[in-house]
Amino acid sequence: MKVDRQEIDSSHRAGSKAPHPNEELLSVTTVERVQPPPTAIRPKVVARTGLYALLAANAAVVTVFFLRAGPGSDTLIMLGRLAGLYGALLMAFQLLLVARLPWLDHRIGMDRLTSWHRWVGFGLLWTLLSHALFITLGYAGAASASFWDELVELATTTEGVLRAIVALALILVIGGVSARFARRRLAYETWHFIHLYTYVAVVLAFTHQVAVGTTFTTSSAATAYWWGLWGVALGSVFLGRVVLPVRRNLRHQLRVSAVVPESDNVVSIYVTGRDLDLLPAQAGQFFLWRFLTKDRWWQANPFSLSAAPDGNRLRLTAKTAGDGTAALRHLKVGTRVFAEGPYGAFTTLHRTRSETLLVAGGVGITPIRALLEDLHDHVVLIYRVATDRDAVLLDELRELAYAKDAELHVVTGPATPDKLAPRELARLVPDVAERDVFVCGPPAMTSAVLRTLRDLGVPKPQIHCERFSLAG
Secondary structure, three states, X not given: OOOOHHHHHHHHHHOOOOOOOOHXXXXXXXXXXXXXXXXXXXXXXXXXXXXXXXXXXHHHHHHHHHHHOOOOOOHHHHHHHHHHHHHHHHHHHHHHHOOOOHHHHHHHOHHHHHHHHXXXXXXXXXXXXXXXXXXXXXXXXXXXXXXXXXXXXXXXXXXXXXXXXHHHHHHHHHHHHHOHHHHOOOOHHHHHHHHOHHHHHHHHHHHHHHHHXXXXXXXXXXXXXXXXXXXXXXXXXXXXXXXXXXXHHHHHOOEEEEEEEEEOOEEEEEEEOOOHHHOOOOOXXXXXXXXXXXXXXXXXXXXXXXXXXXXXXXXXXXXXXXXXXXXXXHOOOOOEEEEEEEEOXXXXXXXOOOOEXXXXXXXXXXXXXXXXXXOOXXXXXXXXXXXXXXXXXXXXXXXXXXXXXXXXXXXXXXXXXXXXXXXXXXXXXXXXXXXXXXXXXXXXXXXXXXXXXXHXXXXXXXXXXXXXXOOO
């Protein structure tokens, strides 16, 4: 089915819009928001370049301190120490990537930060394994002992080595469960619990470095540097993961104000609180929501805002796919809410053009619907669903598209043939290469649309998508 603006126009004037179960909660926002202008200087590039520069500068500092400590008499031991220093640096950098600092998160996005965290983790694993292997082989060669005998000797006689072995073992376990084949088989809560042992490994590794690290104690400048590095890394985690969420929730006192079924398996939850106009949330972002009931308080689920924040209430819309999300239908008005966020770079901050194409699939319409509300220039929205019944919030979209003078295309049918292939998409949006494109939907659909956009020559800076991916 294709719904163009003329059909929306006649439907709207005829009053054929189906009544919403809680009509008084819904209204198309007409208040003009301050929308950041398109920019040629991409915030994502600025933040990414800053992270690369920060890592390179610290690697250079670590190398200088290593060289100032003086070369050792054994090449293997020297290589092992250098690998250990780089491993310590990577461990601190990993903490920064998952600290959920707003400046980084809003410019790069949690999905990309998490992906970088994963790849840095594999680098960390290899540097620490090299550190343990080279150090043990070096001392074993000097003592004419076997590798395993020397490892036991170091663990039982040298302060801090046993702690380092335990830290390495923890990192090996965490790395194993973070591999894709294992991650897919674990519940998020289980994986997250295991991942928390990263912080135990960090503490053990740091105390090992303090106890036996030659470079750590070679000068007061080196000592100050390492204490400062670990202080900034751990402080960032504490700030982003503890201080900011607790402070915001104490300030805003969030509660459920309404629970509205949208279809058989989709529900919208309205949340109100104090001073919500001071909450720095934007259309397209998401929160980690905890509903503080006796059986759900420990579950954190990432749901996007399905309406642009208006300073009075927040709305999330979720598909009730499993037991946890199915329970959302039974939340009671007045339930306390603990929300971490807002998170995500899927916002108008990253626009490079004045006109926009929004592409959504399934329940991925939720952040797209919020973005439609927040955009002022001409917008085309394509909503890809299997059947008309799967089109969540369709009546709202029609009303909003009419109010915004936007084009709405609802594309239905099976996944194959691809109804958003290059020829079909170019027919719907002839000027697609001149627009910013925001894409949100199931992974397969998102990947297919991204391939189509590349085939149509849409410049990469104009393509925006974000996948939910949580770490630590």
